[in-house]
Amino acid sequence: VKPLFEQDHYEVLEVPRDTGPDGIERAYRLILSTYGEDSLATYSMVHGADSAAIRERVETAYRVLSDAESRRSYDSSLGGGRPSPDLEFDETPEISMEPPKVSSEPFDDLDEAGDYDGARLRRARLRRGVDLDEIARRTKVGSNYLTYLEDERFAELPPRVYVRGFVMAFAACIGLDAVSVAESYMRRYDAERPRQRRRFYRGT
Amino acid sequence: VRRQAIAIPVGGGKGGVGKTFLVANLATALARAGYRVVAADVDLEGANLHTCVGVPDPGPSLADFVARRSTDIRELLVDTPIPNLRILAATHGSFGAPQPRQAERVRLMRQLRELDADFVLVDLGAGTHPAVVDYFMIGEAGIVVITPEPTSIENAYSFLRAAFYRRLELAMLSHQVREVVALAMDERNERGIRTPLDLLREVRALDPEEGARFVETMRAFRPRLVVNEARTAEDVKLGFSVRSVCRKFFGIEAEYLGYVNHDEAARRSVRSRRPVVESNPGSDAAIYLERVARKLVAGLGRPDPRADGAS
Numbered sequence: 001v002k003p004l005f006e007q008d009h010y011e012v013l014e015v016p017r018d019t020g021p022d023g024i025e026r027a028y029r030l031i032l033s034t035y036g037e038d039s040l041a042t043y044s045m046v047h048g049a050d051s052a053a054i055r056e057r058v059e060t061a062y063r064v065l066s067d068a069e070s071r072r073s074y075d076s077s078l079g080g081g082r083p084s085p086d087l088e089f090d091e092t093p094e095i096s097m098e099p100p101k102v103s104s105e106p107f108d109d110l111d112e113a114g115d116y117d118g119a120r121l122r123r124a125r126l127r128r129g130v131d132l133d134e135i136a137r138r139t140k141v142g143s144n145y146l147t148y149l150e151d152e153r154f155a156e157l158p159p160r161v162y163v164r165g166f167v168m169a170f171a172a173c174i175g176l177d178a179v180s181v182a183e184s185y186m187r188r189y190d191a192e193r194p195r196q197r198r199r200f201y202r203g204t
Numbered sequence: 205v206r207r208q209a210i211a212i213p214v215g216g217g218k219g220g221v222g223k224t225f226l227v228a229n230l231a232t233a234l235a236r237a238g239y240r241v242v243a244a245d246v247d248l249e250g251a252n253l254h255t256c257v258g259v260p261d262p263g264p265s266l267a268d269f270v271a272r273r274s275t276d277i278r279e280l281l282v283d284t285p286i287p288n289l290r291i292l293a294a295t296h297g298s299f300g301a302p303q304p305r306q307a308e309r310v311r312l313m314r315q316l317r318e319l320d321a322d323f324v325l326v327d328l329g330a331g332t333h334p335a336v337v338d339y340f341m342i343g344e345a346g347i348v349v350i351t352p353e354p355t356s357i358e359n360a361y362s363f364l365r366a367a368f369y370r371r372l373e374l375a376m377l378s379h380q381v382r383e384v385v386a387l388a389m390d391e392r393n394e395r396g397i398r399t400p401l402d403l404l405r406e407v408r409a410l411d412p413e414e415g416a417r418f419v420e421t422m423r424a425f426r427p428r429l430v431v432n433e434a435r436t437a438e439d440v441k442l443g444f445s446v447r448s449v450c451r452k453f454f455g456i457e458a459e460y461l462g463y464v465n466h467d468e469a470a471r472r473s474v475r476s477r478r479p480v481v482e483s484n485p486g487s488d489a490a491i492y493l494e495r496v497a498r499k500l501v502a503g504l505g506r507p508d509p510r511a512d513g514a515s
Contacts (some may be wrong), residue, residue, distance in 0.1 A: 004453075034444070123465075127440070131438070
């Protein structure tokens with residue numbers, strides 16, 4: 001138990017010492033949003049100069065740990081003294097009522113069975129902490145279409161071939177297997193699509 | 205040999221964040237998984253847990269315990285439509301019914317822990333008054349419910365701080381140290397003690413042995429966080445952020461149990477007075493709630509009831 005300003009770089013980013021570059025990157029982004037200017041979680045806890053100081057500590061930690069060279073020399077300066085802090089950054093692995101099944105992948109949603117419907121896509125996305133806007137930015141698929149994918153408003157979507165492409169891009173963007181997700185989603189699309197008509201008129 | 209029940213208090217400081225909703229659904233999820241569960245409502249003023257689990261008029265309730273019509277809460281448990289789930293309701297029968305006094309709270313908590321059940325979930329009222337916060341000491345696995353809004357987050361920090369300080373007050377032996385703890389409970393104290401880490405510094409300076417006990421108490425305190433009414437990825441991350449604040453400023457290791465998304469199915473379930481995990485298990489909210497329940501159980505190391513055998 002140490003105050004923030006006595007913490008080492010790993011403790012600042014809240015990662016164990018053997019965290020890989022991806023983990024460092026993820027932890028950095030999370031901490032940055034936690035201690036950002038208008039963060040919901042911290043505005044009542046830290047103010048003005050303090051929050052700037054924290055951000056600076058975070059930036060320094062990230063600068064040192066994200067570069068292999070500087071991280072190595074920092075590690076040797078820490079010495080072998082204390083083992084890595086017993087904190088885990090990752091969302092705890094998925095667990096079932098049956099014997100706990102452990103997965104090392106953060107934000108994993110392998111516990112769900114069945115087809116990838118819109119709601120499951122949304123759950124998978126939220127679990128990875130990704131907003132639709134971010135997917136839209138990265139995939140160049142309009143965020144309204146992404147919304148329709150999740151809401152299964154098939155009639156609002158362009159022809160089938162595009163839908164499949166959208167799903168693949170969406171899935172890949174959140175780290176799912178694009179081909180199998182698309183296959184699963186399109187099964188549902190094919191079953192449901194004929195039942196949905198584009199409605200030009202409300203009511204009867 | 206019967207094990208003690210695992211008591212899980214559910215609080216959060218602010219009213220309307222979904223404490224009762226969560227208690228009703230977690231209790232139902234655990235009962236459906238085969239555990240024997242009691243859900244207890246200790247909020248005599250805003251009590252309505254019984255409604256959420258489909259018991260319109262519970263009859264006996266905590267009010268009978270407070271009014272000394274019964275001294276044994278086992279007599280006050282009521283069955284629910286959900287197999288394996290019983291409740292201790294808290295109806296507000298008479299206006300101005302008193303909240304239990306501290307000695308009664310202590311007795312109540314002891315009796316709750318001794319119930320013949322696997323889990324006892326305790327639905328706390330709102331606020332950070334000792335009459336509320338003390339119930340958080342009933343078990344180590346207390347859950348704090350937050351929603352993604354400033355008022356909820358602020359109250360959650362106040363709640364955690366109050367819960368931790370009350371616990372500390374009981375753990376500290378020296379009179380002098382206890383006085384400093386009492387002082388720190390006032391958030392605007394003149395010594396500038398804002399967080400448990402500030403307080404630890406003071407306590408260490410006064411008495412290193414008490415400092416060691418302080419750290420022990422800190423380590424044992426592992427609140428669980430649940431974000432309710434999550435709508436965006438930002439909301440989902442909030443649990444991690446609050447956990448980070450607990451760690452960096454309070455020195456407290458919280459566990460992020462998970463989140464429950466904003467779902468119309470959940471709203472409808474409340475209106476139909478049935479837990480959503482039972483009435484609409486395929487809904488988004490139910491899937492998230494089941495996930496929280498599984499994670500809660502896994503962290504508590506209670507074996508699968510179905511693997512237990514008939515012994």
